[in-house]
Amino acid sequence: MKKKKTFSKFFDVIITIFFEFTIGIIANTVLLLFHILTFLCKHRPKPLDLTIAQLALIHLVMLVTVCFIATDTFGFGYWWNNLMCKSVIYVYRLMRALSICTSCLLSILQAITLSPRNSCLAKFKHISTHHYPCCLVFLWVFNMLLNIRFLLSIGATPNVTSHSLMFVSESCSLWPVNSLFRYVFLxxxxxxxxxxxGLMALSSGYMVSLLCRHKRQIQHLHSTSHSPKSSPEGRATQTILLLMGFFMFMYLLDWVVFSSSAILWSNDPVSLCVQMLVGNGYATVCPFILMSTEKRMAECLIVRWARK
Known part of the structure; x- marks a missing residue:
């Protein structure tokens, strides 16, 4: 009850947090549904489109689960049990890990797509298409195993006060574990x-170098009809570069404000509210960046409007 009174002072910030989550859920849902409709119209979707759809799904699930966590953290519900704590926290941490992996994969795939025929990455263009499902399965299984610690150490907060517990939310706590296991996990x-x-930074740097080289070639030929800005590959590359830059900025901001050794949230209300805004900002903004240069969505809307 005391915690609920404490958070009541930050009611405007809490409203902003839930507004961010709502906007992110709607945007990721629209992006996911668009790609599902695109897949239904195509027999063999491209790995890049499949990656964007998976990223939208991951962020959608991530924002839905963090809504449950925020509802319990701010004292709006006390109905969680042990199974609920384990499931929600595990899914949230799994989605955060998959968000990093999928964003990196998106950057690498675009670098492979943009690479010229004489490049060493050219041979991966066909390999990435055929082996892509195996790569996705590996990422999911690897992250599910890596984050299994939360299934073992997260549980419902007992009625007895204990200084050895780290509170994740009002109803869930992180139980103390063996120090060796904790260091290995971290x-x-x-x-x-x-x-x-690191892979994200390398692939982004490679794409920047390719775009700069192509721009110099165009300037040398005194022609702008095939400039990177006008080509679909150039627009997609610039979008992904913007997305990767925003991801690295948000990740660095999250790491600077809250130390890299912190697993979840602190008990300070201000720190908790800021971390929720920063930690889920990428999942909210990501679909808007991807949709901003998606001409197929605009074309679908124009066709539907013309038919009406």
Missing amino acids: SLLNIQDISFI
Whole structure:
């Protein structure tokens, strides 16, 4: 009850948090439904479209689960049990991990698509198409196993007060675990994040170099009819570069404000509200960036409006 009174002082911030979640859920739903309709019209969807659809699905589930967490954290419900705590926290952490992996995969796929025929990445164009489903399955299984710790250490908060518990929400707590297991788990998470962000930075840098090289060639030929800005590949590359830049900015901001060793949230209301806004900002803004240059969505709306 005391915690509920504490959060009541930040009612406007809480409204902003739920408004962010709602906007993100709607945007990701629209993006996901659009790609589902696109897949129904195509027999063999491209890996890039499949990646965007998966990213929309991951962010949709992630924002829905964090709504449940926020509802319980801010004291709007006390109906969670042990199974509910384990399931919701595990799914949320799984979606966060998959968001990083899928964003990295999206950047790598676009770099492969943009690479010229004489490039060393050209041979991966056909391989990525045929082996892509196996890559997705591997990422899901790997992250499900890596985040299984939350199924083991998360549980309903007992009525007895204990200083060894770390409160995740009003009804859920993180139980103390063996120090060796904790360090191994944190090391694996940090190695995973650093590896995927490093690959994301390399692929983004490679795409920037290709675009700059192509622009110099166009200027040398004194022609702008085939400039990167006017080509679909160039627009898609610029969109993904913007998306990767925004992701790295939000990840760095989250890491700077809240230390990399922090697993979930602190008990301070201000820190908790800011972390929820920052930690889920990428999932909210991501679909808008992807839809901003998606001409197929605009064409569908124009066709539907013309028919009416």
